[in-house]
Amino acid sequence: MKRHLPLILLILAVIVVQLLTRWTDTAFYLTPLTMTGYYSLVIVGLCLLMGYAGQISLGHAGFFAIGGYLSAMLTTKDLMPLKETLLLGLCDKLGLLVQGQDMLGVASLQMQPWAACGFAILATIIVAYAIGIPVLKLKGHYLAMATLGFGIIVYRLALAFPLFGEADGISGVPGFPLLPGLAVSGDFNSRVSNYYLAWGMVALVMWLLVNLIHSRVGRALRAIHGAEGATNAMGVDTARYKLNTFVISAVLASIAGIFLTHYNGGIGPSEAGIMKSVRYVAIVAIGGMANLWGALVMGAVLNIMSLRGMFGSYDDAVFGGILIVIMLFAPQGLLGISLSATFKRIFRRGE
Amino acid sequence: MLLDIKNLYRRFGGLQAVSDVSFSVRPGMIKAVIGPNGAGKTTLFNLITGTLPPSSGVIHFKGQPIHGLAPYRIARQGVARTYQNIKLYPGMTALENVMVGRHCRSRAGFLSGMLSLLWTRKEEKAIREKCLELLGLLDIADLAEVEATSLAFGQQRAVELARALAMEPELLLLDEPAAGLNIYETAEVARLITKINAQGITVLLVEHDMSLVMDISHEIVVLSFGEKIAEGTPSEIQHNKEVIRIYLGEDDAED
Ligand SMILES: Nc1ncnc2c1ncn2[C@@H]1O[C@H](COP(=O)(O)OP(=O)(O)O)[C@@H](O)[C@H]1O
Ligand SMILES: [Mg+2]
Numbered sequence: 001m002k003r004h005l006p007l008i009l010l011i012l013a014v015i016v017v018q019l020l021t022r023w024t025d026t027a028f029y030l031t032p033l034t035m036t037g038y039y040s041l042v043i044v045g046l047c048l049l050m051g052y053a054g055q056i057s058l059g060h061a062g063f064f065a066i067g068g069y070l071s072a073m074l075t076t077k078d079l080m081p082l083k084e085t086l087l088l089g090l091c092d093k094l095g096l097l098v099q100g101q102d103m104l105g106v107a108s109l110q111m112q113p114w115a116a117c118g119f120a121i122l123a124t125i126i127v128a129y130a131i132g133i134p135v136l137k138l139k140g141h142y143l144a145m146a147t148l149g150f151g152i153i154v155y156r157l158a159l160a161f162p163l164f165g166e167a168d169g170i171s172g173v174p175g176f177p178l179l180p181g182l183a184v185s186g187d188f189n190s191r192v193s194n195y196y197l198a199w200g201m202v203a204l205v206m207w208l209l210v211n212l213i214h215s216r217v218g219r220a221l222r223a224i225h226g227a228e229g230a231t232n233a234m235g236v237d238t239a240r241y242k243l244n245t246f247v248i249s250a251v252l253a254s255i256a257g258i259f260l261t262h263y264n265g266g267i268g269p270s271e272a273g274i275m276k277s278v279r280y281v282a283i284v285a286i287g288g289m290a291n292l293w294g295a296l297v298m299g300a301v302l303n304i305m306s307l308r309g310m311f312g313s314y315d316d317a318v319f320g321g322i323l324i325v326i327m328l329f330a331p332q333g334l335l336g337i338s339l340s341a342t343f344k345r346i347f348r349r350g351e
Numbered sequence: 352m353l354l355d356i357k358n359l360y361r362r363f364g365g366l367q368a369v370s371d372v373s374f375s376v377r378p379g380m381i382k383a384v385i386g387p388n389g390a391g392k393t394t395l396f397n398l399i400t401g402t403l404p405p406s407s408g409v410i411h412f413k414g415q416p417i418h419g420l421a422p423y424r425i426a427r428q429g430v431a432r433t434y435q436n437i438k439l440y441p442g443m444t445a446l447e448n449v450m451v452g453r454h455c456r457s458r459a460g461f462l463s464g465m466l467s468l469l470w471t472r473k474e475e476k477a478i479r480e481k482c483l484e485l486l487g488l489l490d491i492a493d494l495a496e497v498e499a500t501s502l503a504f505g506q507q508r509a510v511e512l513a514r515a516l517a518m519e520p521e522l523l524l525l526d527e528p529a530a531g532l533n534i535y536e537t538a539e540v541a542r543l544i545t546k547i548n549a550q551g552i553t554v555l556l557v558e559h560d561m562s563l564v565m566d567i568s569h570e571i572v573v574l575s576f577g578e579k580i581a582e583g584t585p586s587e588i589q590h591n592k593e594v595i596r597i598y599l600g601e602d603d604a605e606d
Binding site: 208 | 402421422432438442448450451452455457458460463464466467
């Protein structure tokens, strides 16, 4: 089918890039490429929410952090002091906990990575519903500010609790054994398999999301973007559709956070920061707003450049700048607008 | 009764936009609501479709109360509408606009849409075919792939009508369907409304064009400053003193 042609191209590109790094002996590129894959999950999820359903979120780094921090905390921090709590007692009975030893040989208690992953996603879903139900009643600037507020709260919580490592974040996070022989980890020998895992997830998510936007639901989402009242009058439960989309994009951000944290072996508060949320929004905007492939491509290019340190100490400023320029000259997004129309607009303003 | 409205009120601050309005619509008829600008006709439609909640009063559709329900619930029960100020979805083709109207007659959800299951693809194809057929019925099949908001005014009206028909409603509310159209287009709209009605769809119509209203409607309700001042057949309304006074001005009526 025609609409899946870009997906085939994506898979080919992923393979070609890996082979290139091998032939040119630049395997060190695989690390930023893998990280970029996970960030791409956040970006395409946000693209669905912003570009198609028309709802902005300036708090998506918060969902990324909920996934990453919870998974890191449960698999790394010693849960022994909490052993008597009802929840952990239950987990123990279900065999979800593992006894380990810390560096000094003292017994410690952690959660299995699969169980931690499940908890993190569940927590994300609950938080996304709890935030989404009141906040998605708002529109435009108000929605932007409310989601920004949510992002700030998550950021401050990550900084405030010793369990989350305060300003240092959490390090020493173990790998996440997904399948026999395949673990999400920064282990040098599994660089290639982790690269394919990350981009395989991107391909899968793209397949799901492209299907979705071409479905009855996707059409309703675009209609909500265009005229919400008239969409409701067509029998679309607009509030529920916006909420479901918000939760889906939050879960994608959370999964990205979980996997990237196990891959990096840790997470720090900067991942929860406002500038990260702004960065995601800027990338969706420069990708063309209602353009999943545009967001994916622009996100990949900019993230790799950023991770390779090409923006130097101006890293955050670059993304802030992108956002300003897009909002001034192409509020509909960059890819997909006609350039001549933009120039006309600029000149008309100049008069 | 298909639609039953009793003692309906709606205030906007100090303004009574709809005041103690009661009437009902029998299944199968074309009923018109007329009245000067600002009489409360569009507000009445907004109350029936749930876009606005009434300040007080009750609305029954097929014997069930619908006042206070969300618009999407009322739509699912079989009430469709068009807008006085056309509300099409920008960035979507005429066909896609009409396909949104099919939403309440189809069921693919988030999960089945993402997985693109066989039955959802079949359903999608059926939606597309049905909507192309409707565009054909309104003589705009050749515009299916054109962005709806870039069409000519009359064509946009037709797309909106097709979108409402795609819902297969039992009650169709048309808010000034002939506004801004020339006499030929207006005659075409009149023919179309009669044809839709002949297929068993009950029509409630707001319209300023008196000849259109008198030609096609079975009953007429007259509103003025939010209040119902008359109700009856077209010939009764044409001879109603109060209506003549409002439409022709006080001086003419007193003689
Ligand atoms: N949402 C609203 N807020 C405040 N006033 C309104 C609103 N909608 C309509 N009105 C007022 O209610 C009155 C009736 O308006 P409307 O129902 O649009 O009249 P009609 O359709 O008969 O021309 C007008 O005075 C209008 O200004
Ligand atoms: Mg009106």
